[in-house]
Amino acid sequence: MSHDNLFITLQQKFTLAQQVKVALIGNPNCGKSTLFNALTGLHQKTGNYPGVTVDKKIGICKALHPKTKQIHSFRLIDLPGTYSLFPKSLDEQVSFDVLMDETNTDYPDIILIVVDASNLKRHLVLATQLIDLGRPCILVLNMIDAATENGIEIDVTKLAELVQVPVVSCNARYSEGIEEVKKSLFTFAQDIKPQQSLINIQAIVNKNYADSVHRSVNQTSIYASLLNQRNHLEKDEKLKEFNEKFFTGFESRDMLFRFEKIKKITLDCVNYTVARKDLKTTDSLDNVITHPFWGFIIFIGVLFLIFQSIFYLAEFPMQWIEMGFSFITQKTRQYLPDNFFTSLLTNGILAGLSGIVVFIPQIALLFGFISLLEDSGYMARVSFIMDKLMRKVGLNGRSVIPLISGMACAVPAIMSTRTISNKKERLVTILITPLMSCSARLPVFTLLIGIMIPSNYRFGFFDVKGLLLTALYLMGIVVAIGVAAILKYVLKTKERSFFMMELPVYRIPQVKTVLLTMLDKVKVFLFDAGKVIMIISIILWFLTSYGPGSEFKRIDLEYTDAIRKTTSDSTKQKLTIAMETQKLQSSYAGHLGKIIEPAIKPLGFDWKIGISLITSIAAREVFVGTMATLYQSGDKEDNLSIRQKMMQEKNPTTGKLVYNFAVCLSLLMFYAFAMQCMSTLAVVKRETNSYKWPIIQFIYMSVLAYGASLLVYQIFK
Amino acid sequence: MKVLSKTLAQLTKGETATITCFTDDLLALKLMEMGLIPGEKITLQHVAPLGCPYAFEVNGTLVSLRKSEAQLVQIS
Numbered sequence: 052m053s054h055d056n057l058f059i060t061l062q063q064k065f066t067l068a069q070q071v072k073v074a075l076i077g078n079p080n081c082g083k084s085t086l087f088n089a090l091t092g093l094h095q096k097t098g099n100y101p102g103v104t105v106d107k108k109i110g111i112c113k114a115l116h117p118k119t120k121q122i123h124s125f126r127l128i129d130l131p132g133t134y135s136l137f138p139k140s141l142d143e144q145v146s147f148d149v150l151m152d153e154t155n156t157d158y159p160d161i162i163l164i165v166v167d168a169s170n171l172k173r174h175l176v177l178a179t180q181l182i183d184l185g186r187p188c189i190l191v192l193n194m195i196d197a198a199t200e201n202g203i204e205i206d207v208t209k210l211a212e213l214v215q216v217p218v219v220s221c222n223a224r225y226s227e228g229i230e231e232v233k234k235s236l237f238t239f240a241q242d243i244k245p246q247q248s249l250i251n252i253q254a255i256v257n258k259n260y261a262d263s264v265h266r267s268v269n270q271t272s273i274y275a276s277l278l279n280q281r282n283h284l285e286k287d288e289k290l291k292e293f294n295e296k297f298f299t300g301f302e303s304r305d306m307l308f309r310f311e312k313i314k315k316i317t318l319d320c321v322n323y324t325v326a327r328k329d330l331k332t333t334d335s336l337d338n339v340i341t342h343p344f345w346g347f348i349i350f351i352g353v354l355f356l357i358f359q360s361i362f363y364l365a366e367f368p369m370q371w372i373e374m375g376f377s378f379i380t381q382k383t384r385q386y387l388p389d390n391f392f393t394s395l396l397t398n399g400i401l402a403g404l405s406g407i408v409v410f411i412p413q414i415a416l417l418f419g420f421i422s423l424l425e426d427s428g429y430m431a432r433v434s435f436i437m438d439k440l441m442r443k444v445g446l447n448g449r450s451v452i453p454l455i456s457g458m459a460c461a462v463p464a465i466m467s468t469r470t471i472s473n474k475k476e477r478l479v480t481i482l483i484t485p486l487m488s489c490s491a492r493l494p495v496f497t498l499l500i501g502i503m504i505p506s507n508y509r510f511g512f513f514d515v516k517g518l519l520l521t522a523l524y525l526m527g528i529v530v531a532i533g534v535a536a537i538l539k540y541v542l543k544t545k546e547r548s549f550f551m552m553e554l555p556v557y558r559i560p561q562v563k564t565v566l567l568t569m570l571d572k573v574k575v576f577l578f579d580a581g582k583v584i585m586i587i588s589i590i591l592w593f594l595t596s597y598g599p600g601s602e603f604k605r606i607d608l609e610y611t612d613a614i615r616k617t618t619s620d621s622t623k624q625k626l627t628i629a630m631e632t633q634k635l636q637s638s639y640a641g642h643l644g645k646i647i648e649p650a651i652k653p654l655g656f657d658w659k660i661g662i663s664l665i666t667s668i669a670a671r672e673v674f675v676g677t678m679a680t681l682y683q684s685g686d687k688e689d690n691l692s693i694r695q696k697m698m699q700e701k702n703p704t705t706g707k708l709v710y711n712f713a714v715c716l717s718l719l720m721f722y723a724f725a726m727q728c729m730s731t732l733a734v735v736k737r738e739t740n741s742y743k744w745p746i747i748q749f750i751y752m753s754v755l756a757y758g759a760s761l762l763v764y765q766i767f768k
Numbered sequence: 769m770k771v772l773s774k775t776l777a778q779l780t781k782g783e784t785a786t787i788t789c790f791t792d793d794l795l796a797l798k799l800m801e802m803g804l805i806p807g808e809k810i811t812l813q814h815v816a817p818l819g820c821p822y823a824f825e826v827n828g829t830l831v832s833l834r835k836s837e838a839q840l841v842q843i844s
Contacts, residue, residue, distance in 0.1 A: 134801035
């Protein structure tokens with residue numbers, strides 16, 4: 052669309068009170084998302100851009116037309132933070148495509164450029180590039196309070212005159228000036244003249260070439276045409292061949308001339324009265340936080356706090372959720388007839404739903420903390436102090452937080468890898484996080500260790516059970532790091548690894564941002580990963596509740612008859628348990644267990660353990676419940692009775708104990724390494740936006756588990 | 769290499785210098801976006817506990833660079 056038409060079309064949209072599309076764009080750390088939250092409140096949703104895992108945030112903002120007093124609705128899109136219109140990362144490419152591609156559904160009518168007023172010079176690089184596109188732009192000076200506090204006085208009227216677009220100032224963190232920002236959108240309801248280019252295009256590229264490109268690409272300005280052409284070169288080899296020479300050094304010249312121009316602009320309208328205070332405060336804080344000794348102490352303290360909270364604090368609401376669901380399940384069974392639908396509802400759907408909802412406390416808590424760390428500026432320091440250590444194994448300094456959180460639960464941990472900007476480092480972190488020993492492994496570990504090792508068995512001062520448990524945790528960490536080191540060489544990447552990043556000044560985190568992040572992450576998990584978990588849950592329900600042939604019917608008839616005949620409650624209960632055991636053994640899952648028996652025999656497992664391995668795909672702790680059903684232990688929660696039953700179990704052919712030391716150790720290895728968690732798989736699918744990575748992860752972890760189990764069983768049997 | 773000039777990696781903590789040029793094109797663009805413009809003053813503020821990366825102050829921003837990246841920035 053040509054220059055003038057764009058402004059006229061926009062003006063018409065205002066006259067007809069149609070929805071206007073607005074894009075928020077700015078450098079990372081300019082407070083763009085805070086402004087987005089302030090403008091849209093709860094009227095926002097997060098999704099993914101098609102084909103890439105970059106968060107797409109859309110919101111609706113209602114504003115009053117200052118003249119007609121009519122309510123207008125604006126569709127806001129919060130674009131990923133960008134340093135310039137020369138995209139170098141996936142995030143920046145997404146922003147570029149939305150901004151520049153007219154056919155994109157999110158192509159904005161108005162560009163809301165957000166800059167940090169206390170960092171005007173550097174943030175104006177992107178801002179002047181955007182203004183040079185010749186499109187309807189508004190320049191928002193955010194964090195104007197920080198600028199004032201640090202002795203930076205900005206003449207807003209003068210600045211607007213120099214950059215030729217409307218300028219408004221605000222403090223999004225304290226919701227100050229938000230109304231002015233809204234009002235400024237209506238500037239384009241009037242007849243407004245498009246701006247001229249701020250830099251001299253002829254100085255950065257050959258004039259004839261620029262004119263010819265503009266004629267063929269026909270964007271909103273010569274500069275916009277050039278940027279579009281440059282972007283096309285990356286995709287079109289033939290085009291690149293003819294045009295590449297004109298673009299040699301284009302970006303550097305653009306930067307240098309732009310910076311010269313910015314210097315002139317700021318000289319005219321910005322007055323620096325005193326030395327910056329925030330930098331001084333940040334500097335003295337950093338002397339402690341990045342200190343060789345205290346830095347690590349503080350970091351370990353923060354990790355400890357996060358780990359303890361998601362491990363112990365989340366325990367209470369998780370118990371309430373589980374209790375709530377078991378109450379509903381019980382009531383449903385009581386009041387609904389015993390048929391296919393009730394079974395599907397209680398054992399399939401409700402069980403699946405409970406398995407999804409139970410993760411909410413951990414997700415909310417972890418993201419509460421992460422949001423606090425990000426918002427305060429500490430997260431960048433985590434990368435700073437951990438970088439050298441983590442780089443050696445192909446990880447990022449930021450991988451530490453997901454990995455430690457993985458010791459509580461891999462689900463929120465994997466969701467938190469979004470803070471790692473390098474694609475490869477993020478993928479490696481996602482792939483190894485489930486190796487960290489999570490809380491769902493604990494019941495399995497304690498059950499097996501209890502069988503393996505007699506009580507009061509001590510090694511010096513230490514309880515051997517405790518030592519073994521610690522060893523399992525350590526093993527998880529060591530293997531995770533080892534796998535990362537291997538993946539570093541296996542995975543190929545086109546993206547060059549940069550570390551370079553900004554260390555933002557320390558700020559007091561904002562409650563609103565923290566709460567919105569928590570809400571957002573919970574929503575994303577419920578609706579995106581929840582679907583997959585539900586499907587797997589229903590499949591598992593089917594596999595365990597139905598069996599091939601007529602055997603199921605026979606068991607049903609036999610027991611219902613017997614149950615009806617007895618009068619004693621305890622006999623009734625015993626019969627019910629026996630029926631469940633028989634049913635599970637002759638179900639599809641039971642048959643699958645028998646089918647895989649030859650494959651797991653070298654690990655020391657029989658077909659009953661095979662059934663547990665299958666049902667554990669739902670979640671690792673299901674192992675305990677399945678064992679309870681298989682060994683006719685009445686109380687599924689009573690660890691002791693299951694343990695006793697398992698300890699007495701003998702092999703029918705050899706007459707030896709099934710759960711000997713070697714088998715238990717082999718099972719421990721299997722549960723330490725195997726990817727038996729549908730929720731983790733669902734989250735990996737969501738976070739990598741593909742089926743490829745969860746499948747690869749499932750395979751490599753299964754191979755690892757099989758190998759480790761085989762090794763220990765063959766050694767110790 | 770014509771002349772062996774000093775790079776950012778050779779600054780000591782608290783020392784200030786002026787950026788002259790870059791020895792890597794792609795990196796140069798990223799660095800300029802971060803505010804590392806030739807002619808600007810730059811100060812080494814902090815060094816990470818394990819000796820790398822570094823934190824520099826330039827144009828009112830704290831920028832963190834690895835040693836390998838700092839070596840590509842020439843100073844005087």
